[in-house]
Amino acid sequence: MNRRSPSVTLLQASQNNPGLARLMELHRESNVRLQTISTLIPATFRHQVQAGPFEEGVWCLLLSNNTTAAKLRQLLPAFEAHLRTHSLEVKSIRLKVRRGD
Numbered sequence: 001m002n003r004r005s006p007s008v009t010l011l012q013a014s015q016n017n018p019g020l021a022r023l024m025e026l027h028r029e030s031n032v033r034l035q036t037i038s039t040l041i042p043a044t045f046r047h048q049v050q051a052g053p054f055e056e057g058v059w060c061l062l063l064s065n066n067t068t069a070a071k072l073r074q075l076l077p078a079f080e081a082h083l084r085t086h087s088l089e090v091k092s093i094r095l096k097v098r099r100g101d
Helices: 010-016 018-040 066-085
Strands: 049-055 058-063 092-097
Touching (some): 018 058, 018 066, 058 066
C-alpha cells in the first residue's frame, strides 16, 4: 500500500524552508516596487513590464522588447526617486529584455 504524503500549500512550504521563504520575500518586494512605480510607466508600456529579481539592492525589470527598454531607460531616475519617497530603496534598476517568450 502506497501512502501519499499530505499536500502542502506554497505558503506552508515556504514557512518550513528558510531559503524558499527568503525567495518569496524577494519576489514580494519586487512586486511591491513595480506596483509603486506603475503609475509612472506610460499606459501603452505597462503590460510589457514585469517585476524581475531583487537582489542586494539591485532591482531588475523584465521587458518585452527594446522599444520599451529605450523608453523606460529615460524614466529610471524618476522611478528611483519615486521609490525613495515611498521608503523603497534600490541601489540601481536594471532593465532586461526577455527573449523568446
